[in-house]
Every structure is written in structure tokens, then in C-alpha cells.
Amino acid sequence: MVTRNRTRILIHFALIALALVIAFPVIYALITSTLTFQQAYSYPPRLIPGNQLWNNIVNAWQRVNFGRLFINSTIISVVVAFVKIVLALLAAFAYTHFRFRGRSILFPMTMVTQMLPLPVRILPTYQLMASFHWINSYYALMFPYFASTTGILLFRQFFMTVPRDLSDAARVDGTSPMRYFLQILVPISKTNIAALFVIEFIFMWSQYLWPLIVTNTANMRVVQIGLKMLLAGEQNAPQWNVIMAGTVIAMLPPLVILILFRKSFAEGIAMHSGK
Amino acid sequence: MQEDRFPGHRYLPYILILPSVAIIVIFLVVPFVQSVHQSFFTSTAFGTRTIFVGLRNYMRLFSSPDYHRSIVTTLVFSAFVILIGLSMSLAIAHLLNQRIRGRGFYQIALIWTYALSPAVAGTIWALMFAPATGIVPYIVAKLFGGYVLNWMTNGKLALLIVAAAATWKMLGYNIVFFLAGLQNVPGELLEAARVDGASGWLAFWRITFPMLSPTTTFLLFVNMLYSFFQVFGLIDIMTRGGPGDATNILVYKLYRDGFLYLNSGSASAQSFIIFIVISIAAVIQLRVATRKAVYAR
Numbered sequence: 001m002v003t004r005n006r007t008r009i010l011i012h013f014a015l016i017a018l019a020l021v022i023a024f025p026v027i028y029a030l031i032t033s034t035l036t037f038q039q040a041y042s043y044p045p046r047l048i049p050g051n052q053l054w055n056n057i058v059n060a061w062q063r064v065n066f067g068r069l070f071i072n073s074t075i076i077s078v079v080v081a082f083v084k085i086v087l088a089l090l091a092a093f094a095y096t097h098f099r100f101r102g103r104s105i106l107f108p109m110t111m112v113t114q115m116l117p118l119p120v121r122i123l124p125t126y127q128l129m130a131s132f133h134w135i136n137s138y139y140a141l142m143f144p145y146f147a148s149t150t151g152i153l154l155f156r157q158f159f160m161t162v163p164r165d166l167s168d169a170a171r172v173d174g175t176s177p178m179r180y181f182l183q184i185l186v187p188i189s190k191t192n193i194a195a196l197f198v199i200e201f202i203f204m205w206s207q208y209l210w211p212l213i214v215t216n217t218a219n220m221r222v223v224q225i226g227l228k229m230l231l232a233g234e235q236n237a238p239q240w241n242v243i244m245a246g247t248v249i250a251m252l253p254p255l256v257i258l259i260l261f262r263k264s265f266a267e268g269i270a271m272h273s274g275k
Numbered sequence: 276m277q278e279d280r281f282p283g284h285r286y287l288p289y290i291l292i293l294p295s296v297a298i299i300v301i302f303l304v305v306p307f308v309q310s311v312h313q314s315f316f317t318s319t320a321f322g323t324r325t326i327f328v329g330l331r332n333y334m335r336l337f338s339s340p341d342y343h344r345s346i347v348t349t350l351v352f353s354a355f356v357i358l359i360g361l362s363m364s365l366a367i368a369h370l371l372n373q374r375i376r377g378r379g380f381y382q383i384a385l386i387w388t389y390a391l392s393p394a395v396a397g398t399i400w401a402l403m404f405a406p407a408t409g410i411v412p413y414i415v416a417k418l419f420g421g422y423v424l425n426w427m428t429n430g431k432l433a434l435l436i437v438a439a440a441a442t443w444k445m446l447g448y449n450i451v452f453f454l455a456g457l458q459n460v461p462g463e464l465l466e467a468a469r470v471d472g473a474s475g476w477l478a479f480w481r482i483t484f485p486m487l488s489p490t491t492t493f494l495l496f497v498n499m500l501y502s503f504f505q506v507f508g509l510i511d512i513m514t515r516g517g518p519g520d521a522t523n524i525l526v527y528k529l530y531r532d533g534f535l536y537l538n539s540g541s542a543s544a545q546s547f548i549i550f551i552v553i554s555i556a557a558v559i560q561l562r563v564a565t566r567k568a569v570y571a572r
Binding site for chain 1 (some may be wrong): 279280284285287288289291293294295296298299301302303305306307309310311339350357367370371373375377381382383384385387388389390391392393394395396398399400401402405407408409410413442446451452455459460480500503504505507508512513526529530531533534539542543546550553554557
């Protein structure tokens with residue numbers, strides 16, 4: 001019994017130590033975001049927070065038009081996550097509830113797209129945006145992301161577990177397939193929808209290469225590129241305090257979403273990898 | 276095989292999948308085919324004319340020392356991110372998967388790096404390792420008698436630091452999936468092993484680890500994609516492929532050749548080579564996942 005307790009304390013100790021080690025870079029970034037320029041360059045490095053956070057945020061905000069970038073990132077992340085969820089729900093509904101000609105070809109085709117990440121088709125996709133006159137537009141930032149293999153797989157797996165009685169009852173009652181979909185299937189998919197929202201929001205918020213290529217005006221950049229802009233042109237003495245203020249803002253929305261939806265997220269992942 | 280739950284709706288399923296299929300065809304499949312096509316051409320200096328060159332773009336790449344170097348850099352970088360990252364995450368997930376108080380809290384305290392973007396991770400690690408002012412060079416100098424951690428000129432060091440940053444960022448994601456996988460390992464099986472006198476270590480390698488193989492294979496593939504492509508932002512912020520070409524991984528070289536040097540033929544050929552590599556990995560992943568999943572159930 002004594003050894004049991006001792007191992008338990010050791011596990012707690014190890015977990016706390018690990019959590020702190022993993023968090024250290026971000027804690028250090030948070031501290032730096034509260035310092036003055038001189039304090040950020042003090043030697044030895046300063047680990048006591050200062051009181052300049054607000055000034056640094058304002059500074060970062062003004063230097064790279066951060067407010068606008070923040071709005072851009074929020075819009076594209078929310079819209080892309082939403083559209084991906086809707087399209088994936090519809091496709092998964094078709095693949096699990098209907099038998100139709102070509103299904104055995106179309107389903108694998110939607111999966112093959114996992115092998116076509118942006119870098120293997122980057123130039124023509126860019127040329128396509130240019131030919132649509134979509135450079136520097138939300139369309140270019142969003143459209144190529146709308147199909148979600150992860151989403152189709154996730155919902156398909158879940159829909160297959162929905163008992164047939166449910167759809168049979170609906171059919172006997174004379175409920176149309178779309179009404180069954182909207183009033184029964186979608187509501188019971190809540191957890192999966194929330195999990196997918198977390199995944200897709202974070203994924204979209206983190207996009208870097210594509211926004212870097214298809215936008216070049218101060219108004220159409222996104223938060224991630226804002227970080228690059230904050231760092232640029234200061235190779236000799238970067239204003240780390242201001243850059244870190246920008247970094248803190250850049251990491252906040254996805255973190256908040258993950259923490260808010262952590263339960264559904266964990267359940268969704270568990271469901272997915274349980275198969 | 277899925278049954279027809281709503282017979283008599285002939286066109287509805289097509290309408291339902293149409294949006295997804297349209298997006299995939301317009302923005303993924305067609306550009307990919309065009310990319311393969313472009314890899315057999317070269318464009319003149321001002322992009323006014325394209326000339327068919329057959330396999331010359333590929334020949335050039337395979338005989339180019341720069342490209343060889345980029346391949347080696349990518350392999351070293353990926354191997355680090357995958358091996359170190361996955362083993363650390365598995366160990367942490369295993370530790371988390373004990374019956375202890377406050378598990379929910381520990382979970383979120385260990386997985387939140389998942390929400391950070393590669394660019395954010397890169398910015399923070401650039402700060403930590405900033406020569407002269409960063410905390411890590413300071414600690415290293417204190418510990419090792421004034422050793423100067425100068426990764427701005429030392430390529431090997433730069434690659435190591437960039438790989439460490441990328442690994443750190445991915446820990447959260449890997450822990451989430453390993454934890455989910457571990458929770459699917461039936462407790463009775465481990466209990467039975469314990470009753471039979473198997474040590475915890477033995478039970479882990481003989482029971483838990485084999486049963487985790489679908490998760491592990493999935494994570495191997497995801498981490499490969501991550502270390503090949505998604506780290507672009509991290510590299511662009513921390514080193515821009517440098518010093519020299521020390522961190523110029525394939526995706527960064529592709530970006531440079533395609534969008535900075537406007538060499539579309541070579542960039543398209545690089546895209547296709549990357550596609551081949553991913554396809555092989557994807558097929559292996561799928562094979563292992565479907566085979567192992569059967570007896571892991």
C-alpha cells in the first residue's frame with residue numbers, strides 16, 4: 001500500500017513537471033510580452049513580468065494592421081470550419097444511407113485527396129486563383145479548403161452506428177430523408193460536430209503557406225503572416241516585447257476554442273480512434 | 276456494405292455529394308493533373324512561352340547536389356520529429372492513462388500545444404534561442420563555461436533547434452491520439468497479464484503497444500505530413516531555410532523555386548516527387564491500419 005501511494009505521488013510529480021516544461025516556452029513568451037524594449041534585452045534574461053503588456057499590444061496592433069488581420073483570420077477560420085462540417089455531413093449522409101451508382105468509386109476518390117495536400121498542386125492552384133481574379137480575396141483563402149476528408153470519415157463512421165430502426169421509423173412516418181437528416185441525424189451528431197469544429201478551426205487558423213502566396217496587401221493578410229511581418233526588417237534587434245504581444249494574440253483564439261470544447265473534442269477523438 | 280435506407284430517391288445522394296466532389300475536382304484533382312503536366316515543360320525567362328522538355332526537370336533535380344541535400348535535410352528533420360515526438364508523447368500519454376486524481380486537468384495541461392500554430396511555435400522558439408538575449412543561450416553559456424550557442428551560423432545546430440521546436444508543437448496532438456488509443460485497450464487483458472505475473476514493462480510491450488498499432492500507424496503518417504509540409508511556417512519564421520541551406524527542407528525549396536525564382540517546371544517536378552513519396556506512405560498506412568485493426572478490436 002505504501003509503495004502504491006509512493007508511485008502515485010511520483011506520477012503526480014512527473015505530470016506537473018512535464019506540464020511546466022511543456023508550458024515554459026509560452027510562459028517565457030508571456031513574460032516577454034509585458035516588458036519594455038530595454039527589459040527584453042536585459043542580461044541575464046528577465047523572468048519577472050513587467051507592466052507593458054497593453055502598450056506592446058497597441059504597438060503590435062498598429063505596426064502591422066493587426067486588427068484587420070485578426071478579423072480576416074477569424075472570418076476564414078469560422079467560415080471554413082462551418083462549410084467543411086456542412087459538406088462533410090451531407091456527403092457522409094449520402095455514403096451511409098443511400099445506395100447509388102458510382103458510390104464505390106466516389107467514396108475512395110474523396111479519400112484519395114488525403115494524398116493531395118497543397119504542396120503537390122501548389123502552382124496550378126495558385127494559377128487558378130489568378131485566373132478567377134481571386135488573389136487578395138477571401139475566396140482564394142477559403143475555397144480550396146472546403147472539402148474535408150477527416151470530416152467525411154468521422155461522420156461516416158458515426159452514421160454507420162446509428163440504428164436502422166431510427167431511419168425506418170422516419171420513413172414509415174412519411175418523413176423525407178432531408179427532414180430526417182436535419183431533425184434527427186444532425187442533432188445526435190453534436191459531439192462529433194463540436195470535435196470537428198475544434199480540429200478545423202485550429203487547422204485553418206494555423207494556415208501559413210497558402211495565405212502567404214495568395215495575398216500580398218496589408219488588408220488581406222492573416223494573423224500568422226502578421227507574425228512574419230512583425231519579425232521582418234529587424235534582423236539585428238527585434239522588438240521581442242512587441243513581437244510576443246502579437247504572438248500572444250495570435251495563439252489566443254484557437255486555445256480558447258480548444259479549452260471551451262475540450263470535452264466534445266476528447267470524446268470525438270476517442271470515438272474516431274475506437275474503430 | 277451500407278444498405279439503402281431511403282429507397283426511391285435516385286438523385287438525392289448525388290446532390291448530397293456534389294458540393295464535396297466539385298471542390299475536390301476543381302481545387303485538388305485538376306490542379307494536381309496540371310502540376311504533373313507542367314513538370315514536363317519549362318518556361319522562358321518572362322513566362323511568355325513554354326517548351327516541352329520531357330523528363331529534363333526530373334533529371335536536373337536528381338543530379339543537383341542542392342536537391343540531394345534538401346532530401347537528406349528533410350529525412351533527418353522528419354526522423355527527429357517523428358521518432359522523438361512519438362516516443363515522448365507515448366510515454367506521457369501512458370503516464371496520463373493511470374487512475375489518478377485530477378486527470379482532466381492534467382490532460383488539458385499537456386495537450387494544449389495542439390492549438391498553437393507552427394508559426395507561433397517558431398516565433399516563441401526564436402525568442403528563446405535568440406543569440407545574446409534568449410534564455411536558452413544564456414543557460415547554455417552558464418552551464419558549459421561560456422559556450423556560444425550560435426545557430427545563426429551553425430547549420431547542424433539550426434536544424435536541431437528547428438526540429439525540437441516542431442516536435443514540441445506536435446506533442447499535444449500526439450498525446451491526444453495516444454491517450455484515446457490507450458483508453459481502448461481493455462483493462463481485463465492487462466489485469467490478466469498482471470495476475471500471470473507479467474511486469475508492467477512486459478505487459479506494455481506485449482499487450483498495449485501491439486494493440487496501439489492502428490493509432491501509431493495513423494500518427495506516423497500524420498507526423499510525416501506535418502514534418503514535410505505544415506512546418507513551413509515554423510521554418511520561414513525561424514531560419515528561412517538557412518543558415519546556408521541547412522534547414523532548406525523540400526517544401527521550402529519548392530516554395531523558393533516556384534514562387535521566388537519562378538522556376539515552374541522544376542517546382543512542378545518537385546511536387547510530383549513529393550506526391551510519390553506521400554502516396555507510398557499512405558498506402559502502407561492504409562494497409563497496416565486495416566490489417567491490424569482487425570485483431571486489435
